[in-house]
Amino acid sequence: MTAFELNVDKPVTLEMTGKFVAPSADWIHLSRILHDYELIVMTEGVLYLAGDSQQFAVSKGEYLLLPPLTKQYGYKSSECSFYWLHFQPVSSIQVADSAACTYDKGDNRILLPQSGTLRSLEKIIVMMKQLQDSVRNYNQDTLNSYMSTVILCELYNQCCDTNADQLKKTKQEQLYNDVVDYIKWSRSEHIKVSQIADYFGYNAKYLSHLFTVISGISLKQYILQQKMELAKYLLTDTNQNISEVSLQLGYKDCHNFMKSFKKIVGLTPTDFRNAYAKRLLFYK
Incomplete structure (x- = not known):
């Protein structure tokens, strides 16, 4: 190519x-x-x-x-x-x-x-x-x-991340990549560390420690970050209201979602959306 x-x-x-x-x-x-x-x-x-x-x-x-x-x-x-x-x-x-x-x-x-x-x-x-x-x-x-x-x-x-292949050299690193993929596919669900550990057949503490050693952040924090990445996309590129975005991310309580978003992003969901509310839209 x-x-x-x-x-x-x-x-x-x-x-x-x-x-x-x-x-x-x-x-x-x-x-x-x-x-x-x-x-x-x-x-x-x-x-x-x-x-x-x-x-x-x-x-x-x-x-x-x-x-x-x-x-x-x-x-x-x-x-x-x-x-x-x-x-x-x-x-x-x-x-x-x-x-x-x-x-x-x-x-x-x-x-x-x-x-x-x-x-x-x-x-x-x-x-x-x-x-x-x-x-x-x-x-x-x-x-x-x-x-x-x-x-x-x-x-x-x-x-073109040259580290992508290196992360698959060992069994532990392969497990890390599998966990990352699982989280990205499950961001719209209410997932917990224990649920991920059960899915892959590992102890939750062991899996959390392994993830932290390789990534530098905790497994729980990574799950939250990935949810907020999806939230930013939904807020900027869809017309869903805050409650709809919250439900799509697996939050039963909209206030918990708004609190988490503010903690990770530094802005409320509404402030974030308003900051990028204008689209250059074309239908030709």
């Missing part, structure tokens, strides 16, 4: 950004020639998009990066939604992606595979929403370009 080496010694130049929501299941992406890089981050459905002669089917939780001069066109209709970001790097080259996840040329370059799956879609969405809020409220080119660069660096870290 193709990959792109981007120079981030200086910030990329933001051209434009927004969120697109298809108006119906009959929508199909327009045809055009790209004049800059476009990053697409899928939030719902599947986008059927071609770049030159290559066809992509990009699903929720995945991204696609297309370079300048690409002939872009939809090849199949679908009802979907995605965030998009057009930018120009200081410099870039197209390379083979065979060594993408072990790439190391210093802090001023990142290597991004053309497409991939995100480890934390919610985190990227919140960052995209923060960028949109900056565009709407400040419209300062330098600030917006730096924020765009941070998003690309986060994308690189999510897709």
